[in-house]
Amino acid sequence: MIAKLKSAYGSGIEPLTYLGQNYMVVDRSLIPEILQVLRNEEEFDYCVDLTAAHYPKREKQFDVIWVLYSFARNERIRVKTLITESETLPTSVSIWPTTNWLEREVFDMFGIKFDGHPDMKRILLPDGWKGHPLRKDYGILQQDNEWVQINLGIESGQ
């Protein structure tokens, strides 16, 4: 299967494996297409997880990772793409409705926007919060003191 995809997309896909788990690093430009192909033709009908990681020292700072599973094949695969801070990704809600809340959480924690998402707003943090906590430049004890003072009426949350 990987060979078929590789032959179709050439240099845009790089299949790798670590500890017996297969994953592929895909170019940003191929993203909606590859996910569609994986869902429709290769039967990866269950999107297990969508998450991201922040590497501030790299040029392409964010890693966005989809973990997919296929019931028919009993196989799990990861799709990874690298994007810069200002780039956005197309939404996968039309491919897997699971990603609705998962994309909202990635936006909430990292600030990565997904174009075409029906409800792109924060999910775990309050709506007016500033900052994206899971980025590496957000301190472990940092809180949005302005929000705390306006909404909770106390000096600071610490």
Place this chain on the structure above:
Amino acid sequence: MTDQNTSLSPLDLETPEKPFLDANELVINMGPQHPATHGVLRVILRLDGEKVMGLECVIGYLHRGVEKIGENRTYTMFNPYVDRMDYVAAVSNGLGYCETVEKLLGVEAPPRAQYIRVILTELNRMASHQLWLGTHALDIGAITPLFYTFRDREEILKIFEKYCGARLTTHAFRIGGLQYEAYEGFEKDVRNFVSFVAPKIDEYEELLTTNRIWLERTKGVGIISGKDCIALGVTGPVLRASGVKWDLRKAQPYANYKNFDFDIPIGQCGDTYDRYLVRMAEFRQSLRIIQQAVDGIPEGPIMAKVPKVIKPPVGEVYHSIEAPKGELGYFIVSDGSTQPYRLRVRPPSFVNLQALDQMCRGQLVADVIAVIGTLDIVLGEVDR
């Protein structure tokens, strides 16, 4: 009793054609403090009389930033935090985390440790389902099952307490195996428990399964089809009750579940009653596994050779287990240091809660309570 008057596919539900507020609709807030929402969950209901037109969940009241904390603690230091996410079934969380880190390190827990792990995990599954049954029945109005299940759950918690000192947030497992040897009389206690609880499960069934009020309140409520479950990513007993025969313990076995013989109960139509039947059947299957495990515990070490300072090589791994609520997954990115670079927890309750909107359309307000109960969510896991 309830009519599904919606012809919208799950995708259309997210983009309503009309504005949110309509003259015929009443927007009611089922606020974060509510006796039946199993934690701090806020549900905004759009009602037409008593019928639910749509709902929106607002979560995040219990967000503690566990993933951020994970980046600032070493692998062993993070172990106790993991129990606090799904605080009802803490042992499974620990199993998932320890197995993922063991995978990164390339070690495997010795056989004796794996048998004891399976026994504790299945006991934990029973405790979680017992709590689910008690609180779900209480939401619907039946008070007696609560007392029965909590009384029997005490026996499991006593075993946990004798084993590791804690009833709820057990921190039972360590990376590479177990820290505590099974105490003197562990096997006797577990065998006594198995023979003690089997007739109790029959008692629970006698109270509810053919009870006319229970049937009226749960049959046909919160129906979701197998295809929608897969599309929405719902796993666990909810998926099995919709007819999809899938359990991670059989599909991608972990922790020597291959050695045990058990069935996967499934339901037919995916309503609340089917989910109740599936979880009752899971009780019995857990008892089977515990019986087989206790008969076969080998002698041997309980901890594998793990370095004192855990520094996995650079790489990333995803591993998931079948927690009582669904597929609990851990995705750990390691950069070669003693602290994880990124630690992501894939919570089953978070993804299952998304399906609430679809399951409640066209139902009555009282059914919303039943569906929240049947999804078996724990807010600690939803929010982390």
